Amino acid sequence: MAGQKILSQDDIQKLLNVEGTSEDDMDYQSIEEESSSEGDNESAASEVSDYDSENFSDTEATAESERTISFLGKDGTVWNSQPFPVGGARAHNIIKGQTHKIVLPPGKILVSPIDAFSLFVDDSLVEDIVKFTNMEAERVNSSKKLKIAWKPCDCIEIRAFFGLLLTAGYLRSNHTSYDVLWSQLYGPPIFRATMGLKRFKYLLAFILFDDKAKRSVRPQKDKFAPIREVWEKLNTNFKKHYLPGSNITVDEQLIPYRGKCPFKQYMPSKPDKYGMKVWWACDSETFYPLNSLPYLGKEGGERALPGLGRRVVQQITEPY
Structure with a gap:
């Protein structure tokens, strides 16, 4: 037949061998390429994971180092850059019961500031001051250096004496002369109404707080x-x-x-x-x-x- 070539048996065998090997080779090459790509991906992923783990470990180490930074003072005191963790309060630091509470004696009622003042400057304290003041005045009066007409004081007079001192401080007159405070022209009337100036000076000179x-x-x-x-x-x-x-x-x-x-x-x-x-x-x-x-x-x-x-x-x- 014109234009056609008759193939020999060797040619046919060669063609068959080429086609068979090409399919197998293609399959083998595709599997090899897939395995190589998978290997590359795994190596890349392992490289990324190694990089992330290194960065994480570095960050964790940096944070840990920031938490543990300490400074040494000249006197040997160690100061930390971060506060210590705060836990629960210890049992001996927990206050049980009422706080900010005023404790009054049985039957005591605070009606005026004098009642509150008497809680602290109580009767026993004032009685001691009265006793020691009278003892000092009698000792001075019995000496030959000074002779005065001393009348023993009592708790009411000592409380009035303290009241005049507090009043002078309230009026910002603690540096004002006593003659001015007892003056009829310039002084407040409460000083003259409480006691005379001479008696006030005697109490100021003889007041004593011990024996x-x-x-x-x-x-x-x-x-x-x-x-x-x-x-x-x-x-x-x-x-x-x-x-x-x-x-x-x-x-x-x-x-x-x-x-x-x-x-x-x-x-x-x-x-x-x-x-x-x-x-x-x-x-x-x-x-x-x-x-x-x-x-x-x-x-x-x-x-x-x-x-x-x-x-x-x-x-x-x-x-x-």
Whole structure:
């Protein structure tokens, strides 16, 4: 037949072999390509996971290092950049019962400010002041140096004396001359109506808060002995008539005074500069005075001990 070529048996066999091998090769190549692509994907995924794990570990290490950064102070104190984890309050730090409560004696009702004042400056404290004041006036009157017509005072007169002192402070007249305060022209009438100026000066000169004859048998190191007994009674009354809250503030106060005093302090940062320093523990919410501690300086020839602030806070807050 024209245009047609007769294939021999060898040619047919070659064609058959080529077609068979091509299909198998194509299948094998496709499987090989798929496996290679899968391998590439797995290697890429493993590389990505390794990269992510490295980045995560680096981030976690950085965060951990940020949490554990600490600083060392000059005095050896270690300060952390992050606060410590806060857990539940301990049992001994949980206040059970009522707080910010006024505790009154049975049958006592507060009607006026005088009733509240009498809770702290109670009858026993005033009676001691009356007794010691009369003893001092009699001692001076019995000496040959001075002869006065002294009339023994009582609790009502001492309370009136304290009232005049508080009134002068309220009127900001504590530095005003007594002659001006008792003047008919310039002074408030309450001073002249309460007692005479001469009697007021006698009480001011003879008022005493302890037995002066027994000072020699007391500890010589106690610079606060002339007023120690009355001061402790006031502190007892402060603590007895009030239940504070969970927060207590401790701070210092400078009571202005420029007279003769063995523990007078000079504090240039205070407005009055000179005076007697007293530490107070007060309720942080109501500002109620709970306890007080005067600063008496170094006792005798003793050296000043370090950690004064820590010792004061522990001592003044010990009842709470």
